Amino acid sequence: MSNRRSEYIYHPAWWVPGPHGQTLWGKFFRPRPALPIRAERWQTPDGDFIDLHRLGGPHGAPRLLFLHGLEGTVRSHYVSGFFEQAKDRGWAADLLIFRGCGDEPNRAPRFYHSGETSDLAFVLDRILNEHSDSPVVLAGVSLGGNVLLKFLGEQGSALSNRIRAAAAVSVPFDLERGCRFISTGFSRIYDRHFLNTLRVKALAKLDRYPGLFDPAQLERAESIYDFDDAVTAPVHGFADAHDYYHKSSSVRWIDRVSVPTLLLSAIDDPFLPAEVLDEVRSIARDNSHLTLEFTAHGGHVGFVGGRWPWRPFYYAEWRACEFLAAALGADGTARP
Secondary structure, three states: OOOOOOOOOOOOOOOOOOOHHHHHHHHHHHOOOOOOEEEEEEOOOOEEEEEEEEEEEOOOOEEEEEOOOOOOOOOOOHHHHHHHHHHOOOOOEEEEEEEOOOOOOOOOOOOOOOOOOOHHHHHHHHHHHHHOOOOOOEEEOOHHHHHHHHHHHHHHHOOOOOOEEEEEEOOOOOHHHHHHOOHHHHHHHHHHHHHHHHHHHHHHHHHHOOEEEEEEEEOOOOHHHHHHHHHHHOOOOOOOOOHHHHOOOOHHHHHHHHOOOOEEEEEEOOOOOOHHHHHHHHOOOOOEEEEEEEEEOOOOOOOOOOOOOOEEEEEHHHHHHHHHHHHHHHHHOOOO
């Protein structure tokens, strides 16, 4: 069933109360519809590989390139939501799986991280070359949204004019403040979950590349901040976690974004202190390419609406794709 609607106001579902309910609902209760998605593996210039999951569309139809969040996969609830929106609109869609997040570990002595944009640039260039008749739109959630905004800022006015628009949902604009925030209160459940999955991957990588980082420092890690200090920073050439966060946070790059871009976040996001959104508002006043929609409620990549539990409405992907469709204009009209 299509989620096409005419209103632009998000009303949180009364039956999913609070920011944590909104955040966790999709993971535990949202069904994943079967879609005709195929997997492809692309070899990278550094001898590694990238996996993509692809939804086909008519020749010349718009293409949506989507970036997932921290430890996301093709099975993440929001992925099927965005792909379903693309299918309803007659678009093709591509999901870039960050290195290490697929079903097989990547080969190189590195991982993915919140500021790594070279893989996005590589994939986007190939999509533009292989689908020269198609306009392209971009979207990302959480970590993927941060990567997307940093990339757009890096590109600035040099971005291809075939990139019509972008949308970023629940972005941790300031990585350090976000990591400090997620390690407090009830949000620690997310911090511990991510730390556990990241630790397993890091130890497997260390077995293959001894000396890549200090295992004793990883053993002492009690938060994502500690993990980034022990693993992410040294593996990827940063001095420490603070240096990594400073250089990778999208809040430092959004002033240079030169394509219509929607920033959709909830003020009650349990992954980010609300004052960070105030800073984003201040920066956005001087960049007319940015459209901000900061709702009072919605949690982290939640935005669950609808009057009844048996008829939920997932606002985030609908709103993001409505924004992208508006930027596409007549090119975004669904094909029969």
